[in-house]
Amino acid sequence: MPLTYNPPLRDMHFALHEVLGAVETLQKLPRFADFDRDTCNAILEEAGKFAAEVVAPTNSIGDLQGCTLDKQSHSVKTPDGFRQAYQQYVEAGWPALSCDPAYGGQGLPFVVNQCLYEMLNSANQAWTMYPGLSHGAYEALHAHGSDALKQRYLPRLTSGEWTGTMCLTEPHCGTDLGLLRTKAEPQADGSYLLTGSKIFISAGEHDMAENIVHLVLARLPDAPAGSKGISLFVVPKYLVNDDGSLGARNPIFCTGLEHKMGIHGNATAQLSLEGAVGHLVGQPHKGLAAMFVMMNAARLGVGNQSLGLTEIAYQNALAYAKERLQMRALSGPKAPEQPADPIIVHPDVRHQLLTAKAYAEGGRLLSAYCGVLLDKAHAAEDETERAGAQAELALLTPIVKAFLTDNGLAATIGCQQVFGGHGYIRETGMEQLVRDARINLIYEGTNAVQALDLLGRKVLGDGGKALTQFGRKIAAWGAEHADNPKMAEFLLPLQDLGERLTEVTQAIGARAQRNPDEVGVAAVDYLRIAGHLTFGWLWARAAQTALQAIADGRDDPLYPAKIETARFYFARLLPEVETPLKRLQAHANTILKTSHTLA
Structure with a gap:
């Protein structure tokens, strides 16, 4: 019983059009003035077909076969069907979707690309990493490359003829x-x-494209020690001639492939540079700042990976729970014509399914919201608007990466649990989703590193300005809907959590002035609380949108379902914050002063 996937187009429309008003927001930017809902929906429909019909069939094959390294030639063969699916991806123009028209791109909003990649990640995360990393390489070169490097590399990265790595x-x-x-x-x-x-170089060597553009961090001979001495270089697998044709093989070789817990279809390579020719990207010793363009794009992408896995896990667990017969409901038979009831009647099964649904649909809202922020940060003509969008996106990026991946692992494990023993065996595909989801908490900076970034840099580092602005936005939205009694069950806990987060932020800041280790002690719990505040706001917005649609007489089962899921989230998932809030009151020495315990 292999995994099946149905693109969640209706929910994407709800998130983009009804809750966020993404198209109308973007139409105010001259770059996207001609973008409309019909265009958006048509692209998403075709993207969903491609993900479900072309990419999804490669998923289990990739997991079973993995990648194969020929150590003599240093070449890697990807699993059956991967190369052919990628060729179709390139021929259809998908790599160019949100790229700059100056280099052959279609110039569409990044948020549309985010939706495409959610569906590709549901279909096959390991496959999607090959084109996905190219976007990060494209962004870094677009932001920091010289005109000559841009002309040499960006058109081929845009077309998908070449792929990229970091x-x-x-x-x-x-x-x-x-x-x-x-x-x-x-x-x-x-x-x-x-x-x-x-x-650990994802997609570091493969047979899917004719060239691989590696962005490599290295030190110049006069480099100062530490992170201030890092420079960024573009190092192609094959050298590029002045006319754009490929030249000699550059001595950057794959010497080994990691044997991994999951994402077997992606080549996680060990690379050896043996006098490989490269060109400087940006300024000497400023490479880390340039690479952060790529890393931040990757962090949003990793959150999207777990969103995709959460969605496909939920879809398959829901279908299984409706069909699998096991015992009777405690309140009496629900399917008396059957020898037993379908397991969806049992409360714990419903809890697992609702958790995955709440995390998938909340994650979709957050991913789309950040996509719109990124589009505004790049395309808004007003400098203040650009800076504001960039500051808010910087605040939310570690939450996207860590909160969505934590949720994704919990959701895939929960959906595996719905399958019982069948979830533990390979045939259903559920155990693969759990294995694939596990890496997302680790790479692109572990979730603890994301938490340190959020609390140490993004909150305390700017004196709480970005967090205060975000909190004001949430409070202002809540005030707009405070007169609606049906919103009280969502607005009151949201307001309470916002006030408590403000208090705990101030307390941590005061303690950190005396002992900086306090930030490390508090960071992971802090991000979890901030993630729930963000999700709570988005779920409250979803509930308000659904309530208004019902009041307007719109007959769509999605709307009562949204309200039910929002109630579940606020009643069953949001209260999770009580534990980390309690932990933040504990003395840091219970972690720091444990030399005997960890001797």
Whole structure:
């Protein structure tokens, strides 16, 4: 019984058009003045077909076959069907969807690309990582590359003829990139020769495209120690001639593939640079800032990966729960004509399903909301509007990455539980979703690193300005709907949580002035609380939209379902914040002063 996938187009329309008013917001920006709902919906419909009909059939094959390295040629074969699906992806123009028309892109809003990638991730996360990483490479070069580098690389990345990677991690260092050792020696012609080793490079070698554009962090000979001495280089698998044709093989070789818990269909490569030719991107010793363009795009993308897995896990668990017969409901038979009731009648099964549904639909709202922010940050003509969107997006990025991936793992495990013993065996596909979901909490900065980024940099680092602005936006929206008694069950707990988060932020800030380790102690719990505040606001908005639609006489079963799911979220999931709030009151020494325990 393989996994099935139905693109959640109606819910995407609800999120984009009814709750967020995304198209109308974007039409105010000159770049997207001609964008309309019909265009948006037509693109999403075709994207859904491609994900379900072309990409989804490769998912279980990729998990079973994995990738194969030929150590003599350093070449990697991807699973059966991967290359053919990618060729169809390129031929259909999907890589160019939100890219700059100056380089052959279609210039559509990033939020539409986010929806495309949610569906691709549901269909096959491992496959989607190949084109997905190209977007990050494109963004970094678009933001920091010279005109010559842009002309050389961006058209081929835009078309999908070439793919991209980000080469950061080395065997002795993970997130602490200040420790990296890869060297870049300047040459007389303005190029550099790079020597060193990189590991955990997703899509680092494959047979799906004719060239791979690696963005590599390395040190110049005069580089200062630490993160202030890192430079960024573009290092292609094949050198590119002046006329754009491919030249000699560049000595950046795959020397090994990691044997992983999940995402088997993606080649997680060990790369050796043996005097590979590269060109500087941006300024010397400023590479980390340039790479953060790519890393932030990747962090939004990883949250989207878990959103996709949550959705497909929910769809399959719901279908199974409606068909699987097991015992009788405690209140009496619900299907007396059957020898037993379908398991969907049992409260714990319903709890698991509703949890996954709430996390998927809430995650979709958050992903789309951040997509609109990113479009405004890039396309708004008013500098204040751009800066405001960028500040809010920076605040929400670690929440997207960590909160959605935490939720995604919990949801896939819960949906696996719905299948019982059948969820533990390979045939149903549920155990693969759990294995694939696990990496999303780890790469692109572990979720603890995201929490440190949120609390240390994004909240305390700017004196709480961005958080205060976000809190005011939530409070102002709540005030608009405070007169509606039907909204009280959503607005009151939301207001209470906002006030408590403000109080705990101030308390942590005061403690951190005396002992900076307080930030590390509090960070993970803090992000979980902030994530629920963000989700609570979006679910309240969904409930308000559904209530208004019903009041207007719109007969669509989606609306009462939204209200029911919102009630479940506020009654059963939001109260989770009580535990981290309680933990934040505990003395930090219960973690810090444990030298005997951890001796």
